[in-house]
Amino acid sequence: MFQHAVCAPLSVYMLADHLDGALAAGEDLVARGHDWRSLAETPADPADFAVRQRKIAEDVRGFELILIARILKARDHARGLAEVDDRFRAVANLFVSGTSILLDAVEECGDARGEDFDTGDDITSYVRSRGLIAPDAATVRTAADLTIDDNFLVAKRIALGPLLDMAAAFLDALDIQYELFVEEDPADARAPLSDQDESERASLQ
Structure with missing residues (x-):
């Protein structure tokens, strides 16, 4: 179990959430790619293959869009962090500039017709x-x-x-500075109360 250890600007928590979401989307994207390859390696009925490939291809594109959206939101919060914490100005500016190329992709990523994505068996353009x-x-x-x-x-x-x-590097830097995620020591976790403990606690209320 994780808990927030120290107080940090809201932009830090928002930024960390979007960075973590981007990493998760990237992992899901790779995992779905493994499913896609496994499907292609397994002989199947052509009709069934087309349906299953379409589903996987749509999932892949969906995770890609989630990743893009998370990164773009992270850029906004990175700017906000740079304004309130000079220590992160350089890394925030680097992240923002390094991902600015995705801004041009927003409109075209929302419309897949140019990549023949409307057909279940023609994914060549996207690939x-x-x-x-x-x-x-x-x-x-x-x-x-x-x-x-x-x-x-x-x-x-x-x-x-x-x-x-x-x-990942940006998220690690935030965690090091603000201790966003501190693992709770199992020894400090509260053990289940016995019947006697419950009775004593009730008498004090």
Whole structure:
């Protein structure tokens, strides 16, 4: 169990929440990529494969959008933190500038029609734009093409690995400075009260 250890500006808690959410979305994105590759490696009925692939592809895109949204909100709170804590001005500015490329992706990420995402079996454009296959590749040729890792291009613009590294480093810096997450010592946890303890406590109320 974790508890907040020291008082920090609200922007710190909001920033930490969005950074943590971005990391979680990134992990979910990679995990769903494993599911996608496993599906492609397993022989199945073509109709069933198309339905299951569509579901996985939609999940992948959904986690990508969550990741983008979390990072963009984190940028706003990073600016707020820089205004109230000079110690974080440099790292906040670095994070904001390093993720500014995602601002241009907001409108196009909200409309997937340009990537043929409306069809359940045609995901080539999306896969190509995320760096999973070569720019000149006509289609997905092997299951290995569906491997989502650090090289996955979030919003076609920034590699997943470096993006998550920035978020993790920023979150670690916040935790070190503000002790956001302090693990409770199990020895300090309250043990269940015995019947006698319950009676004594009741008599004092």
